[in-house]
Amino acid sequence: MPEGILCNKQPIVTDEQLKLTLGDKSGKQYYAEMEQLDVDTDKLWSTIQNTMKSRLKTWLNICAKCGLCADSCFLYECNDRVPEQVPSYKIHATLGEIVKRKGKVDNAFMRKCMDIAWSWCTCCNRCGQFCPHGIDMGVMFSYLRGLLFSQGFVPWELKIGSGMHRVYKAQMDVTTEDWVDTCEWMADENSEEWPGLEIPIDKEDADIMYTINAREAKHYPEDIAEAAILFHVAGENWTMPSEGWEQTSLTLFAGDWEGCKQQVLHVYDAIERLRPKRVVGTECGHAHRATVIEGPYWAGREDGQPPRPYIHYVEWLAEMLRTGRIKIDPAKRIKEPVTLQDSCNYVRNQGLKNITREIMSYIVEPGYFVEMAPNKEYNYCCGGGGGFNGIGKYRPQRNIALLKKREQILATGCKLVVAPCHNCWDAIRDLEEEYPMGLRWSFLKPLVIKMMIVPDHLKPQDEEGEE
Amino acid sequence: MKKKILLATTGSPASFGAARVAFEMARRYDAELLLFHVAGVPKKGFSYQEVSDVRSQEAVQVDEDYMAWVEEELKTTYAKQLEECKNSRIILANGLPHREILRAARSEDVDMIVMGAHSGDSSASYSKGYPGSTLQRVAKAAKCPVMTVHRESASYMGGFSHIVFATDFSKQSESAFKYALSMAKEYDCEMTLFHALDITSKVLAQSDIEDKLITLRKRLRDVYGPKMVDFKNFEVDVWEGNPYVEIVKIARERMADLIVLAHNTRELDPEQASMGSTLEQVILRANCPVVSVNRPDKV
Numbered sequence: 001m002p003e004g005i006l007c008n009k010q011p012i013v014t015d016e017q018l019k020l021t022l023g024d025k026s027g028k029q030y031y032a033e034m035e036q037l038d039v040d041t042d043k044l045w046s047t048i049q050n051t052m053k054s055r056l057k058t059w060l061n062i063c064a065k066c067g068l069c070a071d072s073c074f075l076y077e078c079n080d081r082v083p084e085q086v087p088s089y090k091i092h093a094t095l096g097e098i099v100k101r102k103g104k105v106d107n108a109f110m111r112k113c114m115d116i117a118w119s120w121c122t123c124c125n126r127c128g129q130f131c132p133h134g135i136d137m138g139v140m141f142s143y144l145r146g147l148l149f150s151q152g153f154v155p156w157e158l159k160i161g162s163g164m165h166r167v168y169k170a171q172m173d174v175t176t177e178d179w180v181d182t183c184e185w186m187a188d189e190n191s192e193e194w195p196g197l198e199i200p201i202d203k204e205d206a207d208i209m210y211t212i213n214a215r216e217a218k219h220y221p222e223d224i225a226e227a228a229i230l231f232h233v234a235g236e237n238w239t240m241p242s243e244g245w246e247q248t249s250l251t252l253f254a255g256d257w258e259g260c261k262q263q264v265l266h267v268y269d270a271i272e273r274l275r276p277k278r279v280v281g282t283e284c285g286h287a288h289r290a291t292v293i294e295g296p297y298w299a300g301r302e303d304g305q306p307p308r309p310y311i312h313y314v315e316w317l318a319e320m321l322r323t324g325r326i327k328i329d330p331a332k333r334i335k336e337p338v339t340l341q342d343s344c345n346y347v348r349n350q351g352l353k354n355i356t357r358e359i360m361s362y363i364v365e366p367g368y369f370v371e372m373a374p375n376k377e378y379n380y381c382c383g384g385g386g387g388f389n390g391i392g393k394y395r396p397q398r399n400i401a402l403l404k405k406r407e408q409i410l411a412t413g414c415k416l417v418v419a420p421c422h423n424c425w426d427a428i429r430d431l432e433e434e435y436p437m438g439l440r441w442s443f444l445k446p447l448v449i450k451m452m453i454v455p456d457h458l459k460p461q462d463e464e465g466e467e
Numbered sequence: 468m469k470k471k472i473l474l475a476t477t478g479s480p481a482s483f484g485a486a487r488v489a490f491e492m493a494r495r496y497d498a499e500l501l502l503f504h505v506a507g508v509p510k511k512g513f514s515y516q517e518v519s520d521v522r523s524q525e526a527v528q529v530d531e532d533y534m535a536w537v538e539e540e541l542k543t544t545y546a547k548q549l550e551e552c553k554n555s556r557i558i559l560a561n562g563l564p565h566r567e568i569l570r571a572a573r574s575e576d577v578d579m580i581v582m583g584a585h586s587g588d589s590s591a592s593y594s595k596g597y598p599g600s601t602l603q604r605v606a607k608a609a610k611c612p613v614m615t616v617h618r619e620s621a622s623y624m625g626g627f628s629h630i631v632f633a634t635d636f637s638k639q640s641e642s643a644f645k646y647a648l649s650m651a652k653e654y655d656c657e658m659t660l661f662h663a664l665d666i667t668s669k670v671l672a673q674s675d676i677e678d679k680l681i682t683l684r685k686r687l688r689d690v691y692g693p694k695m696v697d698f699k700n701f702e703v704d705v706w707e708g709n710p711y712v713e714i715v716k717i718a719r720e721r722m723a724d725l726i727v728l729a730h731n732t733r734e735l736d737p738e739q740a741s742m743g744s745t746l747e748q749v750i751l752r753a754n755c756p757v758v759s760v761n762r763p764d765k766v
Contacts, residue, residue: 022516025528157514185573189608192762215513219562389512426512460638 004033009040009152011256012163018173021163026392027156037152039110045103047150052099056143059135060096063088069137072130074380074404075120087127087137090120095144114153117144117255119394122386122401124344129377145255154254155391161250162259169266170214170246180242182217186225195460199228202274203239208316209276209308210240211247211267211291213284213422226445227282230317233458234325238280244270247281248422249290253387257298264295271307278309280316283443285345285421286385288312293349312346314420317444318355321362332451333365339372339414341405341428342379343421353377356420363447370412380404382419384427402431410437417441473501473577475568475605477521478544482583484622488614488756489581490548491624493555498578500555502545503571505564506537518561534559565604572609578765579758580609584617584750606730606746611765612646613730614758615750622756623724629657631723633714633749636662636690639729639761644691646758646766647727648698658701659721660691663710680705711748723755730759 003009006021007030024030069087070076076085083089094113098105105113121141128136148154149162164171174182183199191197200206208231216223231238244266251259271279281288292310296303320326340360346352353376360369372379383402388394405427409417419425419441428441474489476482493500507518510526520527527533538557542549549555558575560567572580584602606613616622632647634640644660651658662683666676683705695701706713718726730746750757760766 023530025530025532026516157511157516160516161514185570188610189569219509219513220566222566384512390514392511392517395511423512 002038003152004030004037006030007033007037007152007159009150011149011166011259012159013166015167018160018163018167021156021160024156030156030159031393034111034153035107037107037110039105039107039151041103041105043103044098044105044147044151047147048099048103051146052143056140059133059140060091060099062133063092063131063135064133065089065092066132069127069131069135072127074124074126074383075122075401078400078403085120087121088135090116091137091140091144095140095147098144098147110148110151110153113144114148114155115394117141117148118155118158118387118391119397122344122381122384122388124381124385125348126344126378126380129348142252142255145253146257147255149255149257154256155387155393157390157392158250158254158387161387161390162254162256165246165249165251165256165259165263169243169263170217171248171250172214172218174214174217174246176242179217179245182221183224183240186221186228190225190229193460194229194232194458196458197228197232199224200239202242204273205275205277206237206239207277208236208238209271209274209279210238210282211245211270211279211287212240212282213248213287214246215422216282217245223282223443223445226443226449227313229449230320230326230445230452233452233454234320239274239276241270241274244268244273247287247291248284249286249295250387250390252286252290252294253390260290260294261298261300264291264299267291267295268299268301268307271310276308278311279306280311280313283313283420283422283425283445285343285423287422289345289349293345312350312352314346314352314356314359314444317448318358321359321448326448327453328362328448328451329453333363334416334447334451335365335368336416337368337370337412337414338364338416338418339370339409339412340375341372341382341417341419341421341424342376343419343424344379344381344385345421347379348377351377359444360418363444363451370414372408372412380408382421382424382427384430385423389423389426389430399430399434402427402434406431406435406437409439415439418444418447420444471499471501471575471577471579473503473568473572473575473580475503475505475564475580475582476541477583478504478541479522481585484616484619485581485583485614486545486548487619487622488616488624490545490552492581493552495624495626498554500552501571501575501577502541502549502555502557503568504537504541504557504559505562505567506534506559507561508563509561521564529561565601565608568601568605569608572611577611579612579614580605581614581616581756584615584747602750603747606759607761610762612727612758612760614756616756617750617753621754624756625724627654627656627725629659629721629723630725630727631659631661631714631718631721633661633663633710633726633728633745634687634691635710635729635745636686637729642763642766643727643729643758643760644694645763646760648695649766650725650727651700652698656700656725657721658698659717659723660687660701660703661714661717662687662705663713664705664707665710666707667709676707680707711745711752714745714749715752715754718753718755725755726753726757728757728759730761 079085123138125138187199249263383405388398432439510517687703
């Protein structure tokens with residue numbers, strides 16, 4: 001069968017196709033169709049010739065298969081250190097083989113590549129730091145995912161995720177109307193407690209434009225309200241765009257290159273339209289990577305930068321705490337052992353390691369912050385990165401992958417984990433579900449709201465009744 | 468009477484008391500009843516396709532079959548009530564329960580939310596990573612009155628005849644008062660305006676207590692008396708003690724069938740506030756439905 005109804009080489013671009021694919025329980029029909037999907041070997045080879053640049057070619061050629069990357073890979077460690085999980089082996093057995101055979105590979109091989117690309121690698125890029133040649137397998141696996149996507153060999157959830165971005169401009173079916181209404185709702189719900197609280201939409205020339213992860217709008221808009229409260233208390237002149245508010249990119253995880261570009265352009269269009277002085281993104285790692293680190297290249301921006309300075313939430317928060325625009329009540333600082341999850345996507349990929357620790361120094365009583373080992377740019381992936389968290393087919397493998405983080409957290413002796421990344425937050429939540437150990441976990445926003453000093457003029461006027 | 472009641476139910480026995488009151492109120496006062504149920508909490512990184520079923524806690528794929536099955540279960544559970552209450556709709560949602568209840572209350576513009584105090588189990592998926600119980604979070608944020616019925620014995624519903632309004636003189640209590648008074652007028656109830664002098668954390672001389680009681684009774688009359696206008700069927704009382712105990716006691720003594728008070732704690736963290744506020748203790752102990760009102764919007 002050349003193309004299936006659900007599993008095919010076309011990305012999802014209509015709501016009907018999206019609903020049809022969603023309606024397929026567990027992707028049963030989708031994966032059945034995948035077994036019959038033809039590989040367009042000519043197209044595969046021509047794609048490689050057109051897109052595989054010298055860096056990747058060189059990397060494939062010079063990899064000496066020395067195995068020094070082996071111990072860097074948490075999946076290798078969690079999976080009994082089987083040789084098949086050594087990063088260099090993984091990439092040579094997949095991308096290397098496709099290139100070697102000039103794209104002449106069959107269906108079974110492509111399905112094997114899909115398994116490896118999405119369940120044996122989270123594109124965390126940790127191995128790249130240990131290779132004597134500086135080869136980054138994460139980058140190569142991202143590239144392989146793109147090849148697989150173009151041939152229709154992509155996990156069901158990520159095909160849907162990419163379709164969501166193309167149809168709704170967000171990873172979830174949140175329409176512009178839903179979105180604006182959600183912001184009004186949150187401002188309304190919190191206005192008694194925070195007089196004057198606003199969530200300004202489409203305000204031009206604001207100091208800050210804020211962008212989020214669609215899950216916040218869909219399932220826990222408290223996160224939007226919390227951001228609004230902190231902007232309010234810090235006295236920011238801020239806004240959110242009615243279109244282009246979704247900062248995440250499941251297209252990045254799916255390998256949907258065209259979708260990646262489309263999505264990031266929505267955000268950049270909003271920036272150009274509203275002309276904020278700078279942009280702040282929510283506590284999400286891959287959203288930052290997609291929109292700030294890789295996005296400019298997808299969008300073809302020559303300077304490699306977004307249209308305006310674009311910072312991660314931890315950078316904004318550290319600035320507020322440092323300059324005293326948000327003040328922490330010392331009595332309310334965290335007084336229990338607490339550890340910090342470094343998100344690969346903005347710590348390893350952008351070096352924001354010290355700024356998160358600066359935040360910890362303001363919100364944790366001295367002596368209570370415990371580092372994981374290893375940490376900072378050497379920290380391990382949460383276990384669910386790169387889309388791993390969301391793929392049902394690879395749930396058993398993902399659960400094994402969580403074990404490294406479990407081991408790291410257990411070694412700190414902490415029960416509280418600060419996780420300023422939606423994906424890490426989820427992985428730690430699932431860690432507690434799969435292997436209960438009494439963990440609690442939090443984003444930064446609710447922690448800071450609980451411990452900040454609210455200036456008198458921002459407090460509600462009423463006040464507590466008598467007795 | 469209130470025109471639209473949203474009954475938020477898990478469908479488990481823990482919410483039967485709430486269901487009984489909600490259906491009875493809808494029938495008696497000719498209101499529309501929205502039977503609202505959150506079928507599952509998203510799993511897999513909040514992606515769509517898989518949720519953890521709120522009752523079985525099992526991971527299930529959301530599709531039309533599953534939702535139809537959940538609806539059928541609800542219809543079976545409440546078969547008798549639905550049969551008697553023609554003006555009703557079943558609404559299903561997936562998501563975090565408190566958020567979906569609030570979302571539905573907003574989009575349907577309901578006049579009251581009725582719910583049980585807890586889900587009947589200590590299911591982790593309700594609250595993972597989010598402090599506070601569903602009730603705490605709904606009561607804190609809802610714009611309409613929230614009626615809670617903790618147990619079946621509190622669900623006798625022969626209409627309203629005596630309302631206890633308990634106040635701590637806070638701003639939120641003003642909204643609760645307006646609601647209590649309008650209910651009392653509409654249903655021609657007796658009303659007790661009550662304040663409990665909290666003496667739990669201090670040792671006071673008896674004469675001091677008695678002086679305070681006199682002052683507080685006067686304050687109650689001064690604050691609320693003029694607002695009663697032509698409504699005369701009320702009394703004013705102040706007792707000393709632990710507030711939630713005194714509120715439950717006076718409700719019992721007056722044979723009240725409704726307690727109205729404000730839920731004005733801002734603390735959601737269960738370690739800080741779980742069941743700590745007066746409202747929550749009253750809900751757990753009262754022998755009648757308890758309505759919390761925080762906002763002026765729907766009173």
